[in-house]
Amino acid sequence: MSEPVLSVRNLRLDIPIGAGTLHAVRGIDFDLDRGETLCIVGESGSGKSLTSLAIMDLLGKRIERKADKLVFDGTDLTKAGARKMRALRGDRMAMIFQEPMTSLNPAYTIGDQLMEALLLHRKVGKAEARRRAVELLEKVGITGAERRLSQYPHQLSGGLRQRVMIAMALMCEPELIIADEPTTALDVTIQAQILRLLVDLTREMNVAMILITHDLGVVARVADKVAVMYAGELVEAGTAKKVFDAPMHPYTRGLLRCIPVPGKTERGSELGSIPGIVPSLVGEVSGCVFRTRCEEATEACRGEIPFRESADGRHNFRCVHEAGRRAGVEEPA
């Protein structure tokens, strides 16, 4: 197998605050191959967005990023300076944000903003950039592309703007696209269309994608790999099939009970919920962060928690219990 396009080992993000340090993200590991789609799942505040911004090096100055390994397409990002990162951003790695309504600059035309991505990274003329912009607008399904170039963001609907954002991310044919909840802010009727478009285009262009979402229905449809985050930790990661078929971590199981999955949730059965709230991450975090909400919690959960890797490394989870369940509890039929 070839080198993964993105390889992350033990990624940590600390935010110094008045009372101490907020350990926002602790020990994230994953590999992403070319053309593969990784879905990062987790509730609000679990560190999904921070993780993606950390890869792009778009965190504010206040957040400290540390990692044992952070290699993108042969470049060690932990050693890359601001200039190197600028050269990568928008060219080799691109990002699509959650809010299409505010993610485009209101003062410039769609065309200006699309072409900028190409003009910043390639030695091409305006005419060539314009041609590429039209081509991509057509690709993302915008009609009358030529005319749209001279329109301003406020003249476009949210769905169209998100299509523009997708086109913009693809301008330089990147290796990696990070989409941070790209459909959350859209009308439900548009969500599926945009997601389909994103998935189709990344497959067609063989672009790896990190899709951040809290919609497990989406994950089930598009993911090759899944990473489940809870309170800044990676609690379970693996191929989508394995995680969905045999969720190991109690939190993943809880999540799957919360959301109906087509073909998996029985009609008429009750949807679950996970009681409690996410603990504070200020100061030293020890033991399992999920133990206060976990139905499998035991005394051992206060101690060191191993990250259990399967033999082929394709399904890993972080739990003190060998099978993600308290000893002596029977697997429910």
Add this chain to the structure above:
Amino acid sequence: MLNFILKRLGLAVLVALTVSAISFSLLFMAGDPAAALAGEQATDVDIEAIRRLYGFDRPMIVQYWEWLSRALQGDFGESYYFRLPVADLIMERLSITMTLGVCGISFALLTAVPLGVVAAIRPNSLIDRFALFLSVMGQAMPSFWFGLMMIVVFSIQLNWLPPSGTKTWVHFIMPTIVLGYYAMPAIMRLTRAGMLDVLGSDYIRTARAKGAGEGRVLFKHALRNAIIPVVSLAAVQMGFMLGGSIVVESIFALHGAGYLAWESIGRNDLPTVQALILVFSMFYIVFTFLSDVLNAWLDPRIRVA
């Protein structure tokens, strides 16, 4: 865009008409103009004669129409005091006031905008504190005191700059600083607040995600959006500087239009006051119109309104 400009232009004309009516009626608000003209020893017969001579006995609307149509041709009547055409009087003084106003607002913008931008890039830094200090000083110091202090230091003690007059550009240095410094704090703070706001916005993150450099992010993506309220404020400040630079003009003995207005009020020279009020208001209207057009160019969303 053309549609927008025409609409704003129409609006500006309406405002100008309203202002002209108000400034015309000032003549009558200040008391009986005929009695004022006739002087204290005049008899009722004299006053009546003057009333007829100047046409004050005719209906108000007729007088207004006549005054307005003459004003539109640049004829504001004759100054009661100088016995000279008001238009000539104002034109002569206006060039001084315009020079001072343009220099003042340029000084204010050239110091306030860069300072505001730098302060916004590094909030709570030393330079931000310094900018805040400057703006508090500017707001707290009255112009007349600051002007006098400048004269004491730079004219009397150091003997670097002339304290009064308008002969050369050197004469304008101190008045420019005093007048500009008055407008600086508000512009600086608005720039800083606008930049802080815009720099935290999603489209700035998008620009960074695209690989845009810091300079490009700041000046192409951020400043254009942050500067919009500043343009409106600067237009108002500019109007104020042209009409309200009386204090600065008096301190530095620049005999500009503001100073003329001040003198004319004291002399009961109503045609001059009337004309000056109209001219100052026109400045406001013109600058507001220009700032509207500039803002519409900066922000396409405004063009729709």
